[in-house]
Amino acid sequence: MFTYILRRGLMAILVALTVSFGTFALFHYATDPAQTIAGEDAPQEMVDDIREQYGFDRPAAVQYFDWLGSTLQGDFGESYFWKQPVVQLIKDHAPVTITLALASLSVTILIALPLGISAALKPNSWVDRFALSTAVSAQAIPNFWLGLMLIILFAVTFPIFPVSGDATWRHFVLPSLVLGASSVPAVMRLTRTGLLDVLSSDYIRTARAKGFMGYRLILQQAMRNALLPIVSVLAVQLGNKLGGSVVTESVFSMNGLGRLAVESIFNSDIPTVQSLILIFVLTFVLLTLAADLINAWLDPRIRMG
C-alpha cells in the first residue's frame, strides 16, 4: 500500500509540474503581462517600467525556474495584480470555495442517492422515469443558465435569497443548488446501476431468505457494495467543485478560488495562476487517491490486491 501511495504521489507531482510548465509557457508566449498589469490605456513608460521591475525581460527559462525554486521552498511569490503574497490570497479565497464545494456535494448526495435508490427499487416504473428525466435535465442545463434562473426566481421574483455575495449562509443556498445539480446525473445513474446489479446478486437473495427486508436490506446489505463506484465519483466531483466552480462563483459573485483563477488568468497574474493550478491538480489527485483508499477499506477484495 505504501508503494502504491508513493507512486501516486510522485505521479501527482509530475502532473502538477507538467501543467505548471505548460501554463507558464502559454502565458509567456501568448500574452504581455507588463501591458496587462499596466492596463490597456497605460502609457509606454509605465509598461516598460513594469517589464523591468517584474523581470519580464529576462529569459523565459530563468523566470520559470526562479518561480519553481521559490515554490519548492514554500514561497508562492507575490501576485502581480493584487500585490499580495499568493499564499495570503489563497487563504482568503479558499474558505468560500471549500464551503461551497461541501454544501454542493451535500446537495448532490441528498438528491442523487434517494433518486438513484428509488429508481433501482422500481425499475421501469414512473419513479424510475422521473429520476432519469431529472438526471438528463440536470446534465443538459448549463450552470450559468440554471444560476440565472434561480436568481430570477428566488432572489428577484420571490426575494427569499440574496442575489450575490458570500457573506452569510443564505448566500450559499442558490450556488450550492446550481453546483450540486450538475453532479446529480452521474451519481444518480451510478447509484441506480450499482444497486440494480447488487440487488440481483446471490448474497442479496440469501439475505432476503434470512429475513432482511426493506431499508435494512438496502442500507445494510446492498448499499455497502453499491457504494464502491459512487465513492470514487463523489471524490472526483468534490475535486471538480474545489477547482472548477468558476462559473458558479462568477455568476453569484462569490470570492472563491475559481473566481480568483479567472481574474488571475485575465490579468496575466502568472504567480497566482501557477500556484492555483498546482493546488487544483494536487487536490484532485489526492482526492482520487483518497477514494481508492476508501474503496479498499469498503471492499476487502481490493485490499487483498
Next chain:
Amino acid sequence: MRTRTPVKSGICLLGALIASLLAVPADAGQEDNSLVVAFAKPLTTVDRLYSIQREGLILSRLTDDGLFYVNPDTLEFEPLAAESYEWVNQTRLEVTVRDDVTFHDGSPMTADDVVYTYEWVLNDDADTSRGPVIQSWLESVEKVGPRTVRFNLRLPYPMALRDMAISIPVRKEGTYDGVEGRQNSAEDRPLNGIGPYRIKSFSAGREIVIERFDNYYQASPKANPAIDTMVFRVIPDQGTQQAELLSGGIDLMMDVPPDVADNISHLPGVRRKEGNDIRIGYITLDAGGYADPDSPFTNRKVRQAINYAINREEITRYLVRGSAEVIDFACHPRQFGCEADGPRYDYDPEKAKKLLAEAGYPDGFSFKLWAYREKIIAEAVVSNLKAIGLDVDLRFVKLNVFAKVRNDKDMGAFFASYGSGGTADASASTGVHFAESSARNYSGDPALADTVLAAERTIDTQERKRLYRQALNRIAEQAYWVPLFSYSQNYLLAPGLEFPVPKDGVPRFWQASWSEQ
C-alpha cells in the same frame, strides 16, 4: 399528554426556517440615503497612487483631492486643493495651496504635505503606478513660501495639470513611513485623504464602503454631497448585476451594453441614462510594414481603400448607438487640439475597389484583423471588407493576448479602442498612438512622431493646436488609421436616483442624490 413527533418537529423547524428566509432585508435604497454601485472589476487598493484601474479613478474622485481637478462641465483642469497657480516660465509652476483643507484624520493640509506627496512619487523606491510618467517631466518640488510650492519641470509639459489632477492625490506627510513604499497593507491601513468621502471599510475583491466627510472644505466644488454612504460592490457578471438592480441590491450599473440597456430599461424599477464617453474606436493598419515588410498596408492606396470600404455611419448608428458619433480623425472631437481639415473618407465601396485595383490588388488579398472587444462591430467591419473583395480572417482574442501580439508589432491590422484616461486633450489619444516609442504606433513615420512630440513640449496653446492639426491631417492623408466612432455610455439606475451623466465617461458620484418622491 400528546408528545411532538419528529415529523411534526421537522415541519415546525422548516416553517421557522422559511419564515426567517423570507425576511431578507433590501440592501440598497433611498431610505437610508445610501448609494450602492456595482463595479465589474475588483479594486486591488483604494490608494490612487498605486492604482491604475478606472474603478480606482472613480473612487479617488470621492475619497481624494489633488491640487487640481477636471471640471465636469468644461473638462478643463482647474484648482481644487490649490488656491491658485502660476506658470513662472515654461518649466516652472508655482502653486499656492488652500489653508482650509483637512485630512480625514482632522489634521490640516499644508504645503509640506504637498511636497512630501510629490517627492514620494519622484522616489524610485516608492514604486507608485504613475511614478515613471511623472518622473518623465517633473524634476523636483520645493516649498518656497508658507503656502507656496514650486514645481521644477524637466521640460515644457502641457499636461502637467492633467497628471496632477487625475494621478496625484495629496497625502499626509509621513503616510508611507514604515510600509516599504508599497500598498501591500492598504486593506489594513486606513486611507487618509482629503476628499468629500472617507473610506469606512475595504474588502479587496468584495466591496468598498465610504461615508461622507463632514469637515470637507466648503470652498470646493465637490462640497456638500447629498449621499451619506456609498457602497461599491464587486459583481463581475452583468446578468448578476441586472438581477441585483431589479431586486434592489444595487442602485446603479455602469458600462451597460446598449442591447442589455434596451431590454432591462423597460422593466419596472429601472431607469436608463445615456451619456458621452471620450473613448474612441479605430482600426490601425501596418503602414510601417512591421509585421510584414511586403504588407499591402504599406501602400497608401490600400489604406485609403480600407477607409472607404467601412460603413462607419451605419456601424455607429446601429451597433454602437446612443450618443456615439462617427469620427474622422485620430482623436475625440471633444479633446483639445482635435481640429483638422484633412481628407475624410465617406463610405464608398466602389471607390475602395478602384483604389485596390490601382494599388495592384484587383482581386483583393488576405489578412488577419485582430480584435479584443465588441465582436459584433469587428464582424461588421469584416463584412464590409469582404464586400470589396478582401479575404479577412478575424482573430478575436482576450486583451492580454491582443496586447502581446500588438506590442510585438506582429499585427497587419487591428480594431481597438482607447479611452484617453478620460482626458480631453489630443495628447492622450493622438500623442499616445503616434509617439515614436509607442507600441501602438504602426505608422513608421518619424516626421509624424516628431510633430506629436513637439505638441507635447510646449505650453503655448495655439502652437499645440497647430501641431496637432498638422499631425491629424498627416494621419488622415496617409490613412494610417481608420477612425471609426466615439462611444456612448449607458447607465441603469434605480428610480429616484439623480445622477448627471459625465461628459468624459468617468462618473462623479459626489453629484448623485435621491429625489423626493
